Each structure stands twice: as structure tokens, then as C-alpha cells.
Amino acid sequence: MRFRAKIVDLGCLNHFTRVSNTISKLAKTCTLRLSPDKLYFILSDKVANGGVSMWCELGQGNFFDEFQMEGVAADHNEIYLELTPENLSRALKTAQNAKTVKIKLTNKHCPCLTVAVELPSLSSSSRIVTHDIPVGVIPRKLWTDFREPTVPDFDVSIYLPVLKTMKSVVERMKNISNHVVIEANLKGEMNLKIETDLVCITTHFKDLGNPPWASEDASQDRDSENMAEARIDIKKLLQFLAGQQVNPTKALCNIVHNRIVHFILLHEDVSLQYFIPALS
Amino acid sequence: MKCLVTGGNVRVLGKAAHSLSRIGDELYLEPMENGLSLRTVNASRSAFACFLFAPLFFQRYQAARPPQAQPPRCKVLMKSFLSVFRSLAALEKTVERCCIALSPESSRLVIQLHCKHGVTKTYNLAFQECESLQAIFDPAQCPHLLRAPARVLVEAVAPFSPALSEVTLGVSRGRRVVFRSYLEEDTDAAKAMMTEMSLSEEEFQQLRAQEGAAITFCLKEFRGLLSFAESANLPLNIHFDVPGRPAIFTIEDSLLDGHFVLATLSEPDLCSQEPCRPGQGAHSTAHLDDFASDDIDSYMIAVETTVCEGAMAAPRTPSPLSEEEEAEPNVVPGTPPLKKFRSLFFGSVLAPTEPPCEPNPVLAEDSEGEG
Numbered sequence: 223m224r225f226r227a228k229i230v231d232l233g234c235l236n237h238f239t240r241v242s243n244t245i246s247k248l249a250k251t252c253t254l255r256l257s258p259d260k261l262y263f264i265l266s267d268k269v270a271n272g273g274v275s276m277w278c279e280l281g282q283g284n285f286f287d288e289f290q291m292e293g294v295a296a297d298h299n300e301i302y303l304e305l306t307p308e309n310l311s312r313a314l315k316t317a318q319n320a321k322t323v324k325i326k327l328t329n330k331h332c333p334c335l336t337v338a339v340e341l342p343s344l345s346s347s348s349r350i351v352t353h354d355i356p357v358g359v360i361p362r363k364l365w366t367d368f369r370e371p372t373v374p375d376f377d378v379s380i381y382l383p384v385l386k387t388m389k390s391v392v393e394r395m396k397n398i399s400n401h402v403v404i405e406a407n408l409k410g411e412m413n414l415k416i417e418t419d420l421v422c423i424t425t426h427f428k429d430l431g432n433p434p435w436a437s438e439d440a441s442q443d444r445d446s447e448n449m450a451e452a453r454i455d456i457k458k459l460l461q462f463l464a465g466q467q468v469n470p471t472k473a474l475c476n477i478v479h480n481r482i483v484h485f486i487l488l489h490e491d492v493s494l495q496y497f498i499p500a501l502s
Numbered sequence: 503m504k505c506l507v508t509g510g511n512v513r514v515l516g517k518a519a520h521s522l523s524r525i526g527d528e529l530y531l532e533p534m535e536n537g538l539s540l541r542t543v544n545a546s547r548s549a550f551a552c553f554l555f556a557p558l559f560f561q562r563y564q565a566a567r568p569p570q571a572q573p574p575r576c577k578v579l580m581k582s583f584l585s586v587f588r589s590l591a592a593l594e595k596t597v598e599r600c601c602i603a604l605s606p607e608s609s610r611l612v613i614q615l616h617c618k619h620g621v622t623k624t625y626n627l628a629f630q631e632c633e634s635l636q637a638i639f640d641p642a643q644c645p646h647l648l649r650a651p652a653r654v655l656v657e658a659v660a661p662f663s664p665a666l667s668e669v670t671l672g673v674s675r676g677r678r679v680v681f682r683s684y685l686e687e688d689t690d691a692a693k694a695m696m697t698e699m700s701l702s703e704e705e706f707q708q709l710r711a712q713e714g715a716a717i718t719f720c721l722k723e724f725r726g727l728l729s730f731a732e733s734a735n736l737p738l739n740i741h742f743d744v745p746g747r748p749a750i751f752t753i754e755d756s757l758l759d760g761h762f763v764l765a766t767l768s769e770p771d772l773c774s775q776e777p778c779r780p781g782q783g784a785h786s787t788a789h790l791d792d793f794a795s796d797d798i799d800s801y802m803i804a805v806e807t808t809v810c811e812g813a814m815a816a817p818r819t820p821s822p823l824s825e826e827e828e829a830e831p832n833v834v835p836g837t838p839p840l841k842k843f844r845s846l847f848f849g850s851v852l853a854p855t856e857p858p859c860e861p862n863p864v865l866a867e868d869s870e871g872e873g
Contacts, residue, residue, distance in 0.1 A: 309695045316661035316697075332692040344654065345704030351661045354696040 223301055223359070225256055225327040228288040235323055238285045239314040240467040241278065241492055246307035247465025248276055248496065253360065253368050254335075256291055256301040259283070263307065264368045273499040274458055277371055284491040294362055301327070302365055304358035305335065313337040313353035321348060332356050371497060374484055376476035377450035379435065380406040382485075383427045385473055388414075389463040391425045396456050398423065401501060404459070405451035406477055408432050408444065416456070433474055450479040452500035462496050470494075503533035503573055503604040506562040511757075512600045512615075516587030517730050518553045518760070523584045524726030525551045525762075530635040531604065531611070533565040533573040537758075538602075541635045542580065548765035549723050550637035559757040561599070574606045576629035586613050586625050596621075606631065639763050641750045644741035646711035648679065652731035652738050652753075654705050659728070661697055662721060668767065669724070671740070672716025677703045684718045684767070707737060717742045717749050718767040727751050727762045734758075745769045 229235045245252060245263045255262040265276035282289045293299035317323045317339040328336040334354040341349040360368075382388060391414060395402055399416035406412040412427045462485060470487035477483055478500075485496040507515055518540060522529060526542030526549075533539075537559070541552040557563040566573035587593060599616040615623040648671075658681050662669060668684040681699045685691060703709050731738045731753045742749040746768030753760045 306693075306695075312663060312695070313697075330696075334696075343702065343705055345702045347702040347704065349658075349702075349705075350698075350700045352698045352700075353661075354698075356692045356695065358692075 223294060223327065224290065224292040225301055225325075226288070226290045227282070227286045227325045229285060229323045229325075230287045230321075232319075234285045234287075235314075235317060235320065237492075238280075239311070239317070240469075241280060242307060242311045242314055244465055244467045244494065245276075245278060246311040247467075248461060249307055251304060251306050252276070254303045254305045254357070255368060256303070257293075258289075258291060258299055261285075266367055272455060272458060275371060275497045277495040279493050281491040298362060300365075302360035302368065303327075303333075303335065304360055305355065309353070309355040310335070310337070313339075313355060316351050316353070317341075327357075328354070330354050333359050371495065374476065374478045374482055376484065377444065377479045378406045378408055379433050379474060379476045380408075380410065380412055381431045381433065382473040382475055383412070383430060385463055385466065385470070389460070392456060392460050392463055395423065395425075396460055400456055401453050402456040402459060403451050403453045404475075404477065404483055405449040406430075406475070407449045408446040411447075411449075413449070450477045452477055452480055452483050452498075454483055454498045454500055458498045462498070466494070468492055468494060503531075503538075503566065503602075504562070504564045505533075505538060505560045505602050507559070507600040507602070508561045508598065510594075511559060512597050513590055513594050514559075514734060514758070515555070515600065516590050516593045517733050518555075518758075519580075519584050519587045520590070521726040521730040522551050522553070523580050525549050525723050527580050528577045529580045529583045530575070530577045530632065531629075532575045532634060533604065535565055538563070538565075543635060543637070544723075549720060550635075550639075550763040551723070551727070551761070552637070553758060553760045555758045556756070574604055575632055575634055576604060576611060577632045577635075578611055578627045578629045582625075582627050583613075586615070586627075604629070637763050639748055639750055639761075641739070641741040641752060644743045644747075644750060646715050646742045647708060648706060648711065648740040648742075649708035649737055650706045652728055652734075652736060654701070655738055656728050656732050658699050658701055659721065659725065661699055663695075663697070666697075666721055668718050669721045670716055670718040671742075673709070673711050673713050674700065675713060677709065677713060679703065679706060679709065711742075715742075717745055719749055719764045723762060723764055724751065727753070727760065730760065742766070 229238060241263075249263075249265040253262075253264040253266070255264060259282060261280050261282055263276070263278040265274070291299075291301065293301055314323070314337065317337070319342065321340045321342060323340075324336075324338045326336050326338075328334045330336075331354075333356070335357050337353045337355065339351040339353075341351060343349045392402065395414065395416045398421065399418055401416070403415040403417075404412070405415065410428065410430045410432055412430055413424050414427075415422070415424045417423075466487060468487055468489045470489045472488040473486070475483055475485045481500050483498045483500070485494075485498075487494040487496075519529070522540060522542045525544045527545065528542060530541040531538070532541065534554075537554045537556040539552060539554045541550070543550045593615075596617040597615045598618065601612075601614040601616070603612045603614075605612075609629070611627040611629045613625040613627065615625075617623065658679075659669065662681070662683055666683050667686070670680075670682045670684045672680050672682070674680045678700045680701075683695075683697045685694050685696070728738065734753070734755065736753045736755055739752045739754075740749060741752065745766055747766060748763050749766050751760075751762040751764065
């Protein structure tokens with residue numbers, strides 16, 4: 223098992239830092255899966271996570287100037303690591319004006335993902351910062367726990383409004399209620415609703431648009447004005463809205479009525495999927 | 503004692519208070535002929551800090567009235583002193599003059615901030631008369647010296663997590679200066695991130711230490727002095743010796759100087775070679791070690807001296823404590839506690855055979871000092 227990667231370009235570095243910051247906001251620990259072409263940050267839907275799961279996929283070619291890896295075996299050319307993303311994010315924070323950043327798998331006092339940063343200095347020789355992030359190597363027999371989640375057979379798919387707007391709405395709702403009902407239809411309308419004994423608040427979004435596949439996939443007999451809804455934990459939703467730093471070019475969500483909300487953020491070669499289960 | 507600080511120096515004074523507040527809960531004010539000294543020591547007496555502001559730092563400075571009299575000494579709660587200088591930005595923007603007066607008759611330390619638009623804020627702080635707080639140390643006795651602009655050192659420790667308590671500073675191969683996170687023995691190495699920063703010798707103004715020299719000390723206190731040194735744009739000197747001996751961090755200017763004395767961790771293997779205290783063998787439980795490491799007597803770095811009015815109980819250790827330079831650096835410090843910081847207090851004559859203090863007497867000893 224070998225892994226070595228290098229980032230030289232500052233733009234790529236910032237981008238990678240933002241992705242890792244996003245992950246660290248969404249998961250305390252996650253799985254980093256390395257394959258020759260792609261990296262994946264995975265959070266599987268354990269009860270301990272409140273049933274939330276995440277799947278983030280990035281093409282290595284868009285981030286790394288060098289990327290070498292050798293997996294467990296030739297026919298299983300992949301590496302699965304358990305990682306605390308907060309550590310990775312902290313390590314990358316010190317690399318803000320780095321000349322180069324190298325990330326490699328090392329075996330020090332324990333298996334580590336070592337982030338070595340070369341920083342400019344006042345003298346002729348650079349400053350070197352290294353961070354040894356302890357990781358757990360996940361054995362092959364457990365790999366099946368981390369399979370890509372299947373896109374649910376959704377009732378409605380809709381583009382999300384500007385995430386910042388949505389965030390500021392949800393932020394305020396959080397002070398009043400622990401749950402929020404998210405509902406949408408195939409006419410590009412989405413509502414966020416909270417209800418308590420004293421007050422009932424709904425924020426309406428219009429003309430959001432539905433992705434082209436929405437009308438094909440959704441059940442044929444569905445009335446376009448008919449809302450699909452799911453009641454979800456407002457904290458989980460806010461964590462997602464506040465934590466994301468990828469500035470997606472496309473953001474959408476799929477709702478399976480009373481079952482799950484599936485968010486997708488797309489930005490160039492990064493895709494982030496986030497699943498929040500509906501509360502009964 | 504009466505003094506007047508004006509202009510940008512108010513901020514400097516405030517900044518010093520901030521950096522002292524990282525160490526101790528009480529601030530000792532000692533007006534002397536050669537300036538006003540602000541000192542503090544931490545609860546476990548493993549860190550001592552002292553700023554001396556020269557008379558020239560002040561617009562007006564009078565240590566005692568009449569001039570021949572013994573100037574009063576006092577200690578105040580750090581929290582209350584800090585509250586006067588809480589917002590450095592506000593100090594800079596609004597305060598024009600700061601007047602500090604200490605008169606034993608009124609039993610109050612009076613700090614007046616004269617602000618813009620004729621606003622005057624007066625703080626009356628209750629104080630306690632006390633003995634002089636002295637740590638016994640001598641930078642000249644330290645074989646190793648590292649000198650660098652504060653900025654370089656600030657950047658060198660920037661990558662370390664704020665939660666990290668200790669850092670190891672050493673000279674590694676190729677004479678590179680290395681800062682490394684120090685993991686306490688009970689932390690799970692498989693969970694904690696290790697960080698290391700390595701800088702070229704060229705970035706330092708002076709490096710007098712051979713390869714392999716290394717010490718481990720508290721990061722929080724160090725950051726406190728660094729932030730002061732950085733704002734004053736002063737270089738910082740780090741005087742150090744073998745692990746276990748205190749490291750002395752100094753800054754100097756024509757108007758002020760600052761000394762921070764921090765305990766360093768003794769090397770575990772070095773420690774095990776030394777005669778163990780009874781009941782403190784290598785097999786002693788971690789539980790016991792925890793208590794032992796709280797043992798104040800054996801690694802006291804600073805003690806109050808010149809007993810005043812007999813109000814203070816005499817220090818338990820009969821020792822040559824009075825003057826700063828009176829230290830006998832060759833006296834081996836009292837038996838070091840296992841693992842933890844060893845004595846900074848060179849003058850300790852605690853006999854190696856003396857049984858380790860039980861936790862209870864230790865606690866009592868600590869509160870005694872509070873008067």
C-alpha cells in the first residue's frame with residue numbers, strides 16, 4: 223500500500239482546503255477512499271450519525287500535480303482510511319501560502335497521513351511544517367460498508383435557492399423549532415415550514431426549476447403541483463448549509479416523501495451528496 | 503507610588519497585563535527605584551513572569567514618598583487589573599493618559615484612565631500588601647541561547663493547535679530549529695495529530711546550541727510573551743539548558759524588559775536514572791504520579807520573600823530565597839517529580855530523602871500563600 227500526492231498550484235490547494243473544511247464541518251470521522259483517479263470522503267449512515275450519510279467525490283487530476291498510489295492488491299487498487307477530517311483541515315490551514323504541499327501515507331508511531339508543507343521564509347531555505355494525522359487502515363472485508371449510496375427513487379427533484387439565503391432562513395427557524403418540513407413540487411416551488419404550538423412559519427421559494435430528469439423519473443401520474451415533503455432535523459440541515467464551502471455551481475435536492483432528503487452539490491470536479499433521513 | 507503613563511505606552515502596559523494574565527491569577531506590583539515591576543507566578547509555580555518598566559517609560563514616576571522610604575508592594579487580582587485594560591483597541595483609541603497610584607493609607611490601588619472628551623474612568627482595586635515575589639534564575643548560567651525576531655517565532659508556533667499544551671523546541675540535523683508538538687504520556691498516540699515546524703538557522707539572529715539540544719515547555723505562556731514581543735516589535739531571547747532546567751525567555755528595550763521563566767519537562771529516561779523517592783518508584787501508579795506532579799514544594803520556582811508585618815507564614819522550605827542573584831545554580835534541585843515539570847527553584851534544599859508530600863498538605867501549602 224502506497225500513496226503520495228503533491229499540490230503546487232495555490233488555486234488547487236485552496237480548492238482542496240475548502241473541500242476538506244466542508245467535510246470537517248459535516249463529519250467528526252469519515253472514510254477517505256483513494257483510487258487511482260478519484261478521492262472519496264464517505265460518511266456511512268450509522269445510527270450514531272443520526273442516520274445522516276455523505277458521499278463526496280473528487281477527481282484527483284483537478285487537484286494534484288502528482289498522484290501516485292498502489293492499493294491493497296492489483297485487482298483492488300484502492301485504499302480505505304479512517305480519518306478525522308478536522309485534522310486534515312487544520313493541517314491544510316497552515317498551508318495557505320505554501321510553495322508545495324505533499325500528502326503521503328506513512329507508518330510512524332501508527333499509520334499516518336502525513337501532510338508536509340513547504341512555506342516561504344525570510345531566509346534562503348524554506349520552512350517545513352509536517353503534520354502526522356493518525357489514520358486507521360480499513361481492511362478489505364469492511365469495504366462493502368462504504369459503497370456509493372444509490373440515488374433514491376425520489377418523488378420530486380428540484381434546484382435549491384441560493385444556499386446563503388436558505389441558510390439565513392434556516393438559521394432563524396432553528397431558534398424556534400427543532401424540526402423543519404422541507405417540501406417541493408415539480409413546478410419549481412419549495413417551502414420550508416416550522417410549526418410549534420404558538421407559531422407556524424413557512425418560507426416559500428418560487429421558480430427554482432426542476433432538473434430535466436425530474437419529470438421523466440418521477441412517477442408519471444404525479445400532479446406537478448403536488449408537494450412531496452419530509453420532516454427533518456433542523457440542525458442537520460443547518461450543518462450542511464453552514465458548513466459547505468464549495469460554492470457549488472449547481473445545488474439540488476431530491477425528496478422521497480416522508481423518507482429522505484438527498485442534497486447534491488456540484489462544483490467542477492467535486493460532487494457532494496448529503497442524505498438526511500425524515501423523522502417519523 | 504505614583505506614576506503616569508501617556509500615549510502609546512498605555513497600550514504597551516495593557517498588552518503586558520494581557521500577557522501576564524496567561525500565567526497567574528494574581529498580579530504583584532513592585533515599585534522600585536529602577537522602575538515599576540509587574541510580576542506573576544502560576545498556581546503550580548512552574549511559570550514566572552516579570553516586566554520591568556523603567557522610569558523613562560513613564561511621564562512621571564515616583565516609587566515612594568518620601569523618596570527614601572521603602573516603597574509599598576502589593577498584589578491585586580489579575581482579573582480586576584486586566585479589566586482595566588481589557589480592550590486594547592479602546593485603549594489605543596480613547597485613552598490619553600493613565601495614572602496609577604498606590605497609597606497604603608487608602609488601601610486602594612487607584613488606576614485612572616483619562617480618555618478623550620474629558621471622560622475619566624477611575625478604578626479602585628483592593629490590594630493586599632505582600633512580600634516581594636522573586637524567582638531565582640540567571641540567564642547567564644544557561645549554555646544555550648536562541649534569539650529571533652518575535653515575528654519569526656510567532657509564525658513558527660502558528661501551526662500548532664491552540665489546544666496543545668506543550669511544545670518541544672530543539673536543534674536538529676543541519677542546525678535547523680524545530681518545534682514539535684509534545685504529547686502527554688496519557689494521550690493516545692493513535693488519535694492525536696503530531697505537528698512539526700522546522701526553520702533554517704538563518705532565520706535566527708543567534709543560535710548558540712549544539713545539535714540535539716531540546717527542551718519542552720508550555721505553549722500558552724510562551725504565546726503570551728510572544729504576542730507582547732510582536733506588538734512591541736522586539737526580538738526574543740530564549741536561554742535554556744538541559745531538559746528539566748528552567749528556560750528563560752527575555753525581551754529588552756531601553757524602556758522595559760520582560761522575563762518569563764518557564765519550567766521545562768525533564769527527560770523521562772533521565773528521570774528514571776535518578777534516585778526515586780520512597781514510594782515513587784517506576785511502578786507507582788499513574789494516579790500517584792498525578793498527585794506527585796502537583797507537589798508544589800519540590801518544584802517551586804518563586805517564593806515570596808522579605809516577610810512583611812509577619813502576616814505571611816514563613817515559607818516552608820528554609821532556603822536562601824531573598825535576592826534574585828543570590829541563587830546557587832549548582833545546587834541540585836530537590837527531587838524532581840516523575841514525568842512532570844521539574845523545579846525551577848534552584849535554591850530548594852528539599853532533602854532527597856524527605857518523603858513526598860501527601861496531596862493534602864500540598865493543597866494547604868498553596869492556600870497559605872494566598873494569605
